Amino acid sequence: MNYAVGDVIAPFTIESVSAEAMKDWAVFLADPNPIHLDVEVVKAKGLGDRVINQGPINVAYMMNMLMAAFPGGTIEAMDSRFLDNVYGGDKAVASGKITAVDGNRIDCEFSLDIEGRGTVNAGTATIRLNA
Amino acid sequence: MSDEAEFPPAPQVAGTSLDGTKIFTVSAEENARLCRSVGVAPAADGTAHPVWYYVATQVAMGKTVAGVCETCEFDVEDGPMMGSSGVRFSGPIMVGQPYKVGGEILSLVRKKSRKLGVMDVLTYRLRLHPADGGDAILETDNVWVLPRKELA
Numbered sequence: 001m002n003y004a005v006g007d008v009i010a011p012f013t014i015e016s017v018s019a020e021a022m023k024d025w026a027v028f029l030a031d032p033n034p035i036h037l038d039v040e041v042v043k044a045k046g047l048g049d050r051v052i053n054q055g056p057i058n059v060a061y062m063m064n065m066l067m068a069a070f071p072g073g074t075i076e077a078m079d080s081r082f083l084d085n086v087y088g089g090d091k092a093v094a095s096g097k098i099t100a101v102d103g104n105r106i107d108c109e110f111s112l113d114i115e116g117r118g119t120v121n122a123g124t125a126t127i128r129l130n131a
Numbered sequence: 132m133s134d135e136a137e138f139p140p141a142p143q144v145a146g147t148s149l150d151g152t153k154i155f156t157v158s159a160e161e162n163a164r165l166c167r168s169v170g171v172a173p174a175a176d177g178t179a180h181p182v183w184y185y186v187a188t189q190v191a192m193g194k195t196v197a198g199v200c201e202t203c204e205f206d207v208e209d210g211p212m213m214g215s216s217g218v219r220f221s222g223p224i225m226v227g228q229p230y231k232v233g234g235e236i237l238s239l240v241r242k243k244s245r246k247l248g249v250m251d252v253l254t255y256r257l258r259l260h261p262a263d264g265g266d267a268i269l270e271t272d273n274v275w276v277l278p279r280k281e282l283a
Contacts, residue, residue, distance in 0.1 A: 021168035
């Protein structure tokens, strides 16, 4: 497959961010922070009225987009900035485009956007295409 | 007068070791569960989802999240926030492969922002190695923001 600078990467969409998944991630991360598990705690802290997705889940959504866009490719490097929270029930869309092509390496920029609220994560990645 | 002169300096924590002693292994069941939780199927080639970079290094580093905060003289109950996360892979994370973590705090810098007031910006680096030795398969730099409400 040929890739070119400016090519748009097919989006990866989560129709509704899962509060149940956050419970799994509390176990994966060994981190039972209640802002991911208990709406009442989120409200009490003035952070909103829905549970807040763990940050690395948002990274995973963006990784999923990259892996789907470059089948058999490998993420060599990835940097992402956390700009805002993602909440349970949000519709999240990861999207991006190619910014450089150098042999079998492809640079991309990407973002994670929430329907109605805009960009909550943004970053860059380098993908190595495997023969 | 500079902002820095308005409040005490951040604790001197650069260089603090985050080397872990735990062995971390991604099981096929855990990987499948994680993949389902983020909307994809697990890979069929034995590689784990790459986001395990974050999970494995956090769980098997030498301090808990609360412990890292304590080192920075910050109460985890005050709400550390993720600022950014970067990773460089030299190889994939494999299901069933035992790993260990090495790392250190790189910096803790006190700043003032209009949105958050006084805050400490913590940067730490972690590496994931095969448990039986050898070069790291990945290195990650994470940045957390620690709001210093007491200095606001």
